[in-house]
Structure formats: structure tokens, C-alpha cells
Amino acid sequence: MADTAAPPAPTPAIRLRDIVKSFGPVQANRGAELEVARGEIHALVGENGAGKSTLMRVLAGMYAPNAGTMEVEGRDVTGWTTSDAIAAGVGMVHQHFMLVPTLTVAENVMLGSELTRGPVLDRAAAEQAVADLSRRTGLVVPPRALVRELSVGQAQRVEILKTLYRGAKILVLDEPTAVLSPPEVQELWTVLRALRDQGGTIVLITHKLDEVIDVSETITVMRAGRTVARMTTAGTTPQAIARAMVGRDVALALDAEYTGVSPAQELGAVQALLEVRNLDVVGVGGVPVVRQASFSIAPGEILGIAGVEGNGQTELVEAIAGLRAATGTIALGGRDLGPLDVRRRGDAGLSHIPEDRHERALVLDYTVAENLILGQQHRFTQGAALDQARILEHARGLISRYDIRPPEPAIAARTLSGGNQQKIVVAREMSRDFKVLLAAQPTRGVDVGAIEFIHARLREARDQGKAVLLVSADLAEVLALSDRVAVMYGGRIVAMLPRSEATPDALGPYMTGAERAA
């Protein structure tokens, strides 16, 4: 690699070598490396599932590595425990906050390293400590507030304070901006830079390139459990990082030309198959997660929704499917879906590939044949009973047509590989009588062969005159398949571009919230 940085100074703050970590049969890390110099902000980047979080949890002592060596400040710490890591000044801010919502800020901060006066907790001292840290770092939070009453941004400040309270000199942040608004992100950068200037070492896990460029000094790129590149931020470009992140296979997909010829060229002339108007969805705690979303999809059109995950895409799709309460109107071929439940929406012509394969799309302990009728079980009955013969016949047909392996209708879906599990879902949803297909992260976690297969099926649906709503965190996928591209940010649709104008450069500012149109 041309842009490999010079090796850092003699004793780096962190040096991880050949880390292997597996969970059962799954290898999350397979020879990962990381070297971070003292007093720098280091970005650890890679796609979802590249093994970044696992590697950092190994560093934080949450997992013991199966192989490899770990050094912190020159000391061999291979396989240490959480408490060892905390004592040595390694602190981790998790993507899913490790805060107890029913405790106060001060209680959360001191938990595990409690301040006492005799046998009693010294609340005043803990609150003072929080206030002092707040003053020093600019991370202001009310020490007596219950954590469940805090905003997400405040909760994250508590997480950082927790690590600093324990004397962290090395701070690991796992996707810290996923939950923050743009101004909050800027505040976080200010804090991190200040910590670095005070001699702290920071590792930032992220998959957002603009952040990497913004704040880091050096970069380590991981792919499929391995470290594939190490570079200095000053000496690289977003394109180079992206190339390293996705590797050649998916990079090809990035370059793949959009081949669709949309039959829906004159959008105004054709009646939309799916029409969504002023859709609002409210999430946990009354927070709006989808705001005033409006769009329509014509027959023979794929509308791709791009955007950083967690900007309301999941909620949008689930609201259309009837899995989530929403206000606004959703119409399928002119028919109002509002009063219909999940099953009736399916009967009305809605097909849905959910993003969560293991929780939603499959009952893992059910057989392949049973999973192939999930959601349509009421169509395979004979009186009260299920028509086993027809279910088996249905399964045999789909197994061979969609090449599901092994071709055994009677084994549990759990025993199939991720790609074949997803083929069950795709086969089921594409084989029903549908007009509109919701495809959420349809190729997540499946192998390259299956990705191509699934893409071909989506194009096929479009060519048959169906309307397809594609949601994907993979911009390359959105660009390769869509006739139009929308971007969601903060629950809103902030951009709607025809495919010809949708380039990564054009979409980027919308995805990061820097710009909003629509």
C-alpha cells in the first residue's frame, strides 16, 4: 500500500497483534492488528461486521482473544479483564450505552469505583467529581439527574465522563456519532481534541468517512475480521479509505453501472403503486423518528433510500408494513392501507423483506418449509389444519427455483447459512402475489453470490411492473439498483434525486445532514 504510514514512535499506547476471536463457529477477528501512538486520535474504520467492535472489546477486556498479543503502554496485557483494563486507564464508550437508566448521573459515574465515607456512598463527593470533570472537559451534565431523563447526547457525555472518572488515558468510542445531531457531533470533536491535547489517546470506531477526515490523525481499516490498511489521514483521500474498506468485490459493485430502463419514465402519467403522504412515526419516549415523509413509487420503479442507519429508515418501512403505529396516509394502488393490519396489507399486495432476519423475517426453529409460508399461513389451510402436502410442494418448488441449500424442506432454518436464510425470505416474499415490495437491507450479511442473486430478483420485480422500496445502508447497492434515490436524515426525507443525478458526491452532504433539500 502506497499510503501506509511510517511506523509510530517506539512505545505506542496500544499495540494489538494477530488478534483472533471467534464466537462458536463465527470468527469475528481473524488476525487483526492495531497500533495507536500516544496522544493521537485514531480512526478504526470498516463496514458493518468487519470486526471493529469485537477488536475493541478485546482491548477493553470484555472478551479474551483466542490468539494474538495485546500491549498497552508497552506492557503485555493479553487476555486481561475489564477491571484490569479500567485500572490501566483504558475506557470504552459503547455504541449501546452501558448506563443504568434508573440511577443518577453521579451514581452511574461512580458505579464499580464507588466513593465512600465510612461504609456509606459519598454522593456529594461523586457529584462534585462529576462537576469538576464537566468543567475540565466541557462535558456538562446535571449530576443529580436520572439517566433515563437525559437526552441521547447527554447520555453519551455521561459515558465519556465515566471513563475519565476512572482515569482513562486511552478512550475508545464505538460509533459515537450514530445517535448525535450535527451540532452535537461538532461538540464531541471539540471535546475529543481537548482530551488529546491533554495527552489522551483516542480510538474512534466509525464507518463514516467524513468523520474520519474531520477528526482523526491516523487510520486503521478493517475488513472481514482482518486489518487491511493503515494510513495517515493527511496522506489519504476518502476514495482510498473507501476502497480499502469495501475491498475489491464490493468495489466492483460501486462501479457497476445502473442498467435499469425504467418503464416509469413519465411518472406523472402513471398512477403510483405506493403513495406515502405526511407520514409521522413516534418512537420510544415520544421522540419523532419519522417526520412528514412523503413519496410515491410508480409501477416498474425502484426507489432507493440511502442514509446513515438510524435516521428513520427502519421505522418508515415498518410503518408501511403495519408493524408500527403511524399517522399520515399510506395507499397501495389507490387503496388506503391505514385501517388494515399486517396480514391484510399483505393480502392487499404488500410484500416485505425485513432488515432483521433473525428476529423478524424467520422463525429460526421452524423448518425451511414452514418459514416459506410465514405470513401466508392462512393461505395454506384445509379447514383449521395446515395443508402439509401443499406446504411441502410449495417449499420444494421455491427451494429449487431459488437454489436454497441444502435442499431439505424439513430442516430447521437455523441450520442454514446466512445467505441461504436470506434466500428463504426473498423466495417467500417474491413468490407471493404482490404489487409493492419493501426490501430493507436485503443483502446484509450474505455472501457475494447471494447478493447478485438477490439483486437480480429485485430488478426482475421492477421489470414486471412492481413498485420496490429499497432501503440499504450500502450506498453502492442503492446506486446499482434504484431508479430514483431518496436520502433520509433525522427522520426526514431530505433529498429526492433521479438516478442520473445521484452520485456519491451529490448524496454525501445530504446523508451527513450538511445539506437538505426536498
Added chain:
Amino acid sequence: MSTTDPTMVQVGGDTPTPAATSASSDRSSRRAAIEEAVLPPLVALLLAVVVGDILIITFGQSPGAVYRLLLEGTWGNAYGFGQVLYKATTLVFTGLAVGLGLRAGLFNIGAESQLAAGGFCAALVGLLLPAGIPALLCLPIYLLAAAIGGGAVGAVPGVLKARFGAHEVIVTIMLNFIVLALLNYLTSAKLHVPDTLHTAEIKSGALPRVSDVAAAFQGSAANATILLAVLAAFVFGWFLFRTRRGFELRAVGLQPHAAEYAGVHVGSVTWRALAMSGAIAGIGGLNYVLGYKHYYEEGFATGAGFLGIAVALVGRSHPIGICLAALLFATLSQGGLAVNALVPKQMVDVLQAVVILAVATSVPEVRRLLRGARRSGAPGSTAR
């Protein structure tokens, strides 16, 4: 197990999960399932024997003699066997009741009061029915009354769970006390025969005893409700594994989010499952009211609910397993009486607790050990 670890899901892209490749893996996964089902009860029985030995020796008796007596007094003669069948009949009903709940992911601790309510409603109907109606004509009415009695008690926690998210374990426990107190009030204040704790006898619809056809069973309470229990187990299996509603109910128990996605209303399955569970337990009340004493009596259901949990657990909520487990626990109960001359019959209470404890703790452990062994053993087998 760290199966909930998010990293595992994400790393799925590398598809390292060994895919089963042939029909032989189908067979081996079935064998593994059977091993998982059979090993824990075996471990449990072994442990129960060990604890039993200790207790017997503590009491200064010889384990061999006690176990021999236990078997002779239960399976060794018609009377004892009849009593085992009688006790097993009630346990099949409460076991199926708890099992149905478990299949839907719900823990019904209320089988005892549901059983009592079913028996009470049946007796109430029996007091109203005139004498001289043939049993076969009365039976549907009794079945309906018992099912409604038990089902109503089961529906309450179901509705509270579906509507308010109130935890069914706590609600069913609390409801046990409430319902039993209510039935106690109704019986003692309104319906009891003076100086007893039971109602008057029903006039029609008593079911024949086994001893009516086989004289050797003379004195045992075994009666035609056995056939109802077998029928109930059959219907239970058919409903769960063959019908659409059963398909949906099991999906709710396994993965509520997937069930919701499949168009199932999780809330209505929840309350219906608990109502059905209560109805099954309620029908079990007929064993006592129609088959044995022909009246409702305070406390006839005592303990049958908790043992039903044991039966469902050991029988893995499968109809055949539940029938076998009901026989096991009935044998222990009756066996206690048989050995009372040598050791206190209370010994079997301890053994029943040991069996539950051992099964509860060994089910996850056995699964872990078996899967661990398979994983490190033949690659490409059915490790997940």
C-alpha cells in the same frame, strides 16, 4: 451462550456457519433433539435416586427394599396402578395446560386455581342438572362448564398481560389465592353440606370407574376421565403442530417479533393461549368431580398446579412427553403412600422437587454440553 451478541449477527456475512449438506444431517439433528429431550430427565432421575438413597438411609432403611415396595405398590398391583392412573389423569391436564402456555412463551402458575374453578363449575352444573340424565348427554355440558370455569380464570392474566403488560407469573400466583379464597367462600357460605368442606353430590353424569369393567381395580379412583386426558393430549398435539392457530401460537412463543411480522396479533394469541390453558386445567377438574367423589371439595386441587409445571417441564411441552411425565410424577405420589410403612411418604415430596430442580438446571447445561461437543467434533454437523 453469547448467541445474543450482536457481532455474531453482523459477521454472518462471512457465512462461516457450517451448512448441513445432506439428508444424514437431518437424521443427526433429529437424534440430537432426542438426546436433548431425554438426557435431562435421565440425569434428574439419577439425582433423585441418589437423594432418595440418602433420605432412606437417614431413616435407617435399605434403599433396595424401599424402591421395591414403591414399584410393587404402584405398578405391581391393579389397585396401585389404578391410583397411579387416577393421579396421572389430573396431571396430564395440568401438564398440558402449563405446556400450552410455555409453547406460547407464557408461564401459567395458576393451574391449581384453574383446576379448582373448573371442578367447581362442573359441580355447580351438576347440582342444577336433574337426576337420571345419561352420562354421555351430560358430558358436553360438564366439559363446557369446566372449560369456562378454568378458562375464565386463565383469561384474566392473559388479558392483563396483553393489555397492560402485567407479568403473568405474578398475576397467576396472586390469582391462585384470590380464586381459591373465592371458591372457599362460595362453598363454605353457600353450598357446603353441613360439617363438611364439600358440596352435595351431583345427581347425574358420574363417569364410570375402571373397576366397573375390570374388578381388580376395585377401590381405585381411576375412571373414564383417563380417556378424556388421552383425547386432550391428542387434540393438544394436533392443535399445536397441525393447525394454523397452533403454528401461530408457537411462533409467538419462539419469536414474537417474527410472529408479528407474519400477521399474528401477539396480544390476542397471548390472552387466548392463557384462556385455553386455563380451560384445559379446568377440564381436569372433572377427574375428581365426575369420576371420583361426585362433588366439589375444598382443596382437591392442592399441589396439582405446581406438579403440572413439573410435568410440562419434564415432558418438554410435548403431548407424549407430558403423558409420560404425568405417569412418572403420579407414580412418585402414589409410591409415597406405598412405602409409608418403611420411610415417611413425605420423602417423595423431596424427590419431586429434586426432579424439577435437576431438569431445570440440566436442560440448559445438557444443551450447552451437547452443542459444545458437536462443535468441536465433526465439522459440518448441526452446530448453529
Added chain:
Amino acid sequence: MIALAFLAQTLRIAIPYLLAASGGVMSERAGLIGLTLEGYMLGGAFCAVAATYATGSALVGVVAAVVGGGALALLYAVGAIRFRADQVVVGIAINLLAIGLTRFFLRLFFDSSSNSPRVPGFTVEGSGTGFGALAQNPLVWIGIAMIPASAWLLYRTPFGLRVRAVGEHPAAAASVGVPVARVRYLAAMASGMLAALGGAYLALDQHQFTDGMTAGRGFIALAATIFGRWDPVRAGLACLLFAAAETLQIQLQGSQAIPSQFVEMIPYVLTIVALAGVVGRAVAPAALGKTTVE
């Protein structure tokens, strides 16, 4: 005078509830369902009587009760934590085990299937039910003290902070080095010992053990725990409320104004009402009943 007698009777009935409910709060706050309080109480009652009978000292009886309750709780915790078994199932088994063992040893020691011989307690038999007699019984004082004591432990000490964290978000507690399993073991043992003290009080107050003598009192304590929304002080008030209802029932007996069965139902009905959230929803500790990987 009548009011004073009423208060004394209420307190007398409330003591075992106070002890068991403070144990219930401790256990449930740490994430372990308090189904087993009934079994701990019964075991404690028997151990207290057996040891008092053997030694003639009620104090030794109390110590034996604490040991017995702690042992049952340890068994529960090992099943639920080490073996990751379902808490409800293990809890039921523990209760059945307590019933079985007390019956077996009742036969073994006292050759009876119903009750033990009479034993001395802290008070002389027949010394009445007034405050004077209550004041002589150290368990009464312990019972009263246990409510503020467990509130202090839970809210003021590092151990209590850890208990609250472990029952609410064990992964968060583990991530800052709190030994989750150890905290749960300790909380379980404390709850077993406290509930057993309640059982010991019952048995020594009645000067004998009778089969199944706790008669659901452990579940009333569990009801008080939930109705008190897992807070020691509120749970203590719930215990007093439930005990006052029982006292009222005893005093009304014979008057036929309200059937006693309806008074018996009060704790359970109130608990269900609280769970259903009709007046201010009772929200359980988030990790209650969940099996966690240590």
C-alpha cells in the same frame, strides 16, 4: 385501648411480612424473582423449632433459621445463576423442596406428620399479644429495624448501588467491573436469611412448627414487595397495610360484616391492580427474572 390492641395485633402479624419483604426487595432488586420467599420462611420456621427444641435456646433457633434460609437461597442462586435455569421453575422447585424437607424431618425428628412438640420462644407462652409481650421479642425489633436498614443498604452503600445496577442493567454493571454474579449471590442469600427470620418469628411466636405453617405468607411478602414498587419503605408500609387488613378480619370475625375470604384477597387484588397500572404503574427492575451470562 382497643386501638392499641389493634396496633399491637397488626404489628405482630406484620413482623414476618416485614422481614420477608425486605428480603424480597433485596432479591428482586438484584434481578432474582422472589417466588422463593415462601420456601425460605417455611425452612426457617422448621430450623428454628428444631434447633430450639434441641438446645432449649430460641437464639440458637434463630441462628439455625438464618443458616437454613441462606442454604435454600444459595441453592436457588446456584440454579438460577450458575446453571442459568429458569428462575420461576427453580423457585417453584425450591418451595416444593422446602415443603418436602420440612415434612420429612418432621417425621424423622418428631415422628409426626402434622406438628412438632412445643418449644420455648422469646416470650413465655400466654404472655399475651400486647406491646409488652412484643417488646420482649428481639425478632420484633429486628423486623422493625429491617425496613430502614434495607433502605439504608440499598440506597446508601456501595453494595446497594451495585444491587440496583445489577437488577436493572447487568451488562452495564459488568462493563465497569461489578461482579454481577457475586452481587446476585449475596442478595439472594440476604433475602433467604431475612425471610427465614420471618419464618423463625412465626414458629417461635406459636411455640411450635406445624406442617405448611407459613400458609402463603411468603407470597404476601412478595405481593408487598411488588405493591411497594420494590422500595423497602413502601414495601414495609404495604406489609403494615396487609397486616392491618388481617387484624380487622380477625376482629370482625363472627360479625359476618365482610366474609373473611374477601379480606384475605386484599393483598393479592391490590398487587394485581398495581401491576395492571390502574393507579400508577408498578415497573419491575428491568433485568428481573432474566438469565444473564456471568
